[in-house]
Amino acid sequence: MRLSHLAIMTIATMTLAEPALAISRYNSTALTCDQVRQRVINERAVILRYASTRVKGMTLYDRYVTRSAMCDPHEYAERAYVPTRDTNRCPVLNCQDYDPETRRFGFGKPVIRF
Template identity: 35%
Template sequence: MVRFAAALGMCLVAGAAAAQRASTTGMTCGQARSFLAARGAAVIGTGGYTYDRFVRDRSFCQPTEVTRTAFVPTRDTPQCFIGYRCIEPSLDDWFGDD
Protein backbone atom coordinates (compact mmCIF):
# COMPACT_ATOMS: atom_id res chain seq x y z
CA MET A 1 0.00 0.00 0.00
CA VAL A 2 2.85 2.38 0.82
CA ARG A 3 4.46 1.69 -2.56
CA PHE A 4 1.18 2.40 -4.32
CA ALA A 5 0.77 5.70 -2.48
CA ALA A 6 4.35 6.69 -3.32
CA ALA A 7 3.84 5.81 -7.00
CA LEU A 8 0.59 7.76 -7.10
CA GLY A 9 2.28 10.76 -5.51
CA MET A 10 5.07 10.68 -8.11
CA CYS A 11 2.50 10.57 -10.93
CA LEU A 12 0.69 13.58 -9.52
CA VAL A 13 3.93 15.56 -9.18
CA ALA A 14 5.01 14.65 -12.72
CA GLY A 15 1.60 15.65 -14.09
CA ALA A 16 1.72 19.01 -12.35
CA ALA A 17 5.23 19.70 -13.63
CA ALA A 18 4.20 18.91 -17.20
CA ALA A 19 1.18 21.19 -16.93
CA GLN A 20 3.32 24.25 -16.17
CA ARG A 21 4.46 25.06 -19.71
CA ALA A 22 5.38 28.62 -20.61
CA SER A 23 2.68 30.39 -22.61
CA THR A 24 3.22 33.26 -25.02
CA THR A 25 -0.18 34.75 -24.21
CA GLY A 26 1.04 35.62 -20.72
CA MET A 27 4.25 37.30 -21.98
CA THR A 28 5.02 40.44 -23.92
CA CYS A 29 6.59 39.98 -27.34
CA GLY A 30 10.00 40.94 -25.96
CA GLN A 31 9.70 38.48 -23.08
CA ALA A 32 8.73 35.64 -25.42
CA ARG A 33 11.67 36.37 -27.72
CA SER A 34 14.07 36.59 -24.78
CA PHE A 35 12.70 33.34 -23.33
CA LEU A 36 13.46 31.48 -26.55
CA ALA A 37 16.79 33.23 -27.15
CA ALA A 38 18.03 32.18 -23.71
CA ARG A 39 17.08 28.53 -24.19
CA GLY A 40 17.75 28.04 -27.90
CA ALA A 41 14.79 25.67 -28.25
CA ALA A 42 11.62 25.27 -26.21
CA VAL A 43 8.11 23.87 -26.32
CA ILE A 44 5.89 26.87 -25.65
CA GLY A 45 2.13 27.18 -25.33
CA THR A 46 0.45 29.58 -27.74
CA GLY A 47 -2.98 29.79 -26.13
CA GLY A 48 -5.50 27.28 -24.82
CA TYR A 49 -4.31 23.74 -25.42
CA THR A 50 -2.05 24.58 -28.38
CA TYR A 51 1.73 24.46 -28.23
CA ASP A 52 4.68 24.00 -30.54
CA ARG A 53 8.45 23.67 -30.48
CA PHE A 54 10.25 26.86 -31.39
CA VAL A 55 13.96 27.34 -32.05
CA ARG A 56 16.35 30.28 -32.03
CA ASP A 57 18.11 29.14 -35.22
CA ARG A 58 18.66 26.13 -37.47
CA SER A 59 21.36 24.67 -35.23
CA PHE A 60 18.54 23.38 -32.98
CA CYS A 61 16.91 21.43 -35.84
CA GLN A 62 17.70 17.96 -37.14
CA PRO A 63 20.25 17.87 -40.01
CA THR A 64 17.50 17.17 -42.56
CA GLU A 65 15.24 20.00 -41.35
CA VAL A 66 15.06 23.65 -42.34
CA THR A 67 13.51 26.58 -40.46
CA ARG A 68 10.27 28.42 -41.09
CA THR A 69 9.54 31.75 -39.40
CA ALA A 70 7.15 31.53 -36.47
CA PHE A 71 4.72 34.18 -35.29
CA VAL A 72 2.75 33.73 -32.06
CA PRO A 73 0.14 35.72 -30.11
CA THR A 74 1.54 37.53 -27.07
CA ARG A 75 0.02 39.77 -24.42
CA ASP A 76 0.84 42.94 -26.38
CA THR A 77 1.05 41.76 -30.01
CA PRO A 78 -1.24 39.41 -31.97
CA GLN A 79 1.58 38.39 -34.38
CA CYS A 80 4.96 38.42 -32.60
CA PHE A 81 8.01 37.01 -34.42
CA ILE A 82 9.38 34.62 -31.80
CA GLY A 83 11.88 32.65 -33.88
CA TYR A 84 11.51 29.59 -36.04
CA ARG A 85 9.93 26.14 -36.32
CA CYS A 86 11.88 23.18 -37.70
CA ILE A 87 10.24 21.50 -40.68
CA GLU A 88 11.10 18.70 -43.08
CA PRO A 89 11.30 20.39 -46.49
CA SER A 90 9.03 19.23 -49.28
CA LEU A 91 9.41 19.82 -53.01
CA ASP A 92 7.63 23.18 -52.58
CA ASP A 93 10.06 24.41 -49.92
CA TRP A 94 13.23 26.21 -50.96
CA PHE A 95 16.06 27.28 -48.69
CA GLY A 96 15.66 30.94 -47.81
CA ASP A 97 12.04 31.16 -48.99
CA ASP A 98 9.26 31.69 -46.53
Protein backbone atom coordinates in the same frame (compact mmCIF):
# COMPACT_ATOMS: atom_id res chain seq x y z
CA MET B 1 36.66 -3.21 -9.10
CA ARG B 2 36.45 -2.77 -12.84
CA LEU B 3 32.69 -3.33 -12.83
CA SER B 4 32.10 -0.74 -10.10
CA HIS B 5 34.23 1.79 -11.99
CA LEU B 6 32.13 1.20 -15.12
CA ALA B 7 28.92 1.57 -13.13
CA ILE B 8 30.08 4.87 -11.62
CA MET B 9 31.06 6.23 -15.04
CA THR B 10 27.71 5.19 -16.53
CA ILE B 11 25.74 6.86 -13.74
CA ALA B 12 27.85 10.03 -13.99
CA THR B 13 27.35 10.20 -17.76
CA MET B 14 23.60 9.74 -17.45
CA THR B 15 23.40 12.41 -14.73
CA LEU B 16 25.33 14.95 -16.79
CA ALA B 17 23.36 14.25 -19.98
CA GLU B 18 19.94 14.49 -18.34
CA PRO B 19 19.64 18.33 -18.29
CA ALA B 20 20.23 18.42 -22.04
CA LEU B 21 16.96 16.56 -22.53
CA ALA B 22 14.96 19.16 -20.61
CA ILE B 23 13.20 21.92 -22.53
CA SER B 24 11.36 24.82 -20.96
CA ARG B 25 7.66 25.31 -21.59
CA TYR B 26 5.96 28.71 -21.49
CA ASN B 27 2.49 30.08 -22.03
CA SER B 28 3.18 32.69 -24.71
CA THR B 29 0.13 34.81 -23.86
CA ALA B 30 1.42 35.33 -20.32
CA LEU B 31 4.59 36.99 -21.68
CA THR B 32 5.33 40.01 -23.87
CA CYS B 33 6.80 39.49 -27.32
CA ASP B 34 10.22 40.70 -26.12
CA GLN B 35 10.12 38.25 -23.21
CA VAL B 36 9.22 35.33 -25.51
CA ARG B 37 11.99 36.19 -27.96
CA GLN B 38 14.54 36.64 -25.15
CA ARG B 39 13.69 33.23 -23.67
CA VAL B 40 14.09 31.57 -27.05
CA ILE B 41 17.44 33.30 -27.53
CA ASN B 42 18.68 32.45 -24.01
CA GLU B 43 17.62 28.80 -24.11
CA ARG B 44 18.06 28.19 -27.88
CA ALA B 45 14.84 26.14 -27.97
CA VAL B 46 11.59 26.34 -25.98
CA ILE B 47 8.07 25.02 -26.21
CA LEU B 48 5.42 27.73 -26.41
CA ARG B 49 1.75 27.02 -25.85
CA TYR B 50 -1.32 29.18 -26.39
CA ALA B 51 -5.07 28.85 -26.88
CA SER B 52 -6.39 28.17 -30.37
CA THR B 53 -8.41 30.98 -31.93
CA ARG B 54 -10.40 28.53 -34.09
CA VAL B 55 -11.28 25.71 -31.69
CA LYS B 56 -12.54 26.72 -28.26
CA GLY B 57 -10.72 24.98 -25.42
CA MET B 58 -7.88 23.63 -27.62
CA THR B 59 -4.29 24.40 -26.66
CA LEU B 60 -1.71 24.68 -29.42
CA TYR B 61 2.00 24.21 -28.85
CA ASP B 62 5.22 23.84 -30.81
CA ARG B 63 8.97 23.97 -30.38
CA TYR B 64 10.58 27.30 -31.25
CA VAL B 65 14.29 27.72 -31.95
CA THR B 66 16.95 30.35 -32.65
CA ARG B 67 18.31 28.84 -35.90
CA SER B 68 18.23 25.86 -38.24
CA ALA B 69 21.09 24.15 -36.40
CA MET B 70 18.65 23.50 -33.54
CA CYS B 71 16.38 21.49 -35.86
CA ASP B 72 16.69 17.88 -37.01
CA PRO B 73 18.83 17.29 -40.13
CA HIS B 74 15.73 17.01 -42.36
CA GLU B 75 14.30 20.32 -41.06
CA TYR B 76 15.06 24.03 -41.19
CA ALA B 77 13.98 27.03 -39.09
CA GLU B 78 11.07 28.91 -40.67
CA ARG B 79 9.43 32.16 -39.55
CA ALA B 80 6.32 31.65 -37.43
CA TYR B 81 4.15 33.88 -35.27
CA VAL B 82 2.71 33.29 -31.81
CA PRO B 83 0.26 35.37 -29.78
CA THR B 84 1.72 37.14 -26.75
CA ARG B 85 0.38 39.45 -24.07
CA ASP B 86 1.10 42.56 -26.14
CA THR B 87 0.61 41.38 -29.76
CA ASN B 88 -1.14 38.70 -31.79
CA ARG B 89 1.87 38.15 -34.08
CA CYS B 90 5.20 37.84 -32.30
CA PRO B 91 7.87 36.65 -34.80
CA VAL B 92 9.75 33.48 -33.82
CA LEU B 93 11.23 30.48 -35.67
CA ASN B 94 10.07 26.88 -35.64
CA CYS B 95 11.32 23.75 -37.39
CA GLN B 96 9.71 22.74 -40.67
CA ASP B 97 10.35 19.73 -42.88
CA TYR B 98 12.89 20.31 -45.63
CA ASP B 99 12.39 18.62 -48.99
CA PRO B 100 15.20 19.45 -51.46
CA GLU B 101 13.04 18.23 -54.36
CA THR B 102 10.52 21.03 -53.87
CA ARG B 103 13.09 23.80 -53.26
CA ARG B 104 13.33 26.23 -56.13
CA PHE B 105 16.78 26.32 -57.71
CA GLY B 106 17.99 23.64 -55.24
CA PHE B 107 20.39 25.88 -53.30
CA GLY B 108 19.82 24.12 -49.97
CA LYS B 109 18.01 25.08 -46.83
CA PRO B 110 16.93 28.71 -46.46
CA VAL B 111 18.67 30.74 -43.77
CA ILE B 112 16.27 32.89 -41.76
CA ARG B 113 17.62 35.15 -39.00
CA PHE B 114 15.97 35.22 -35.58
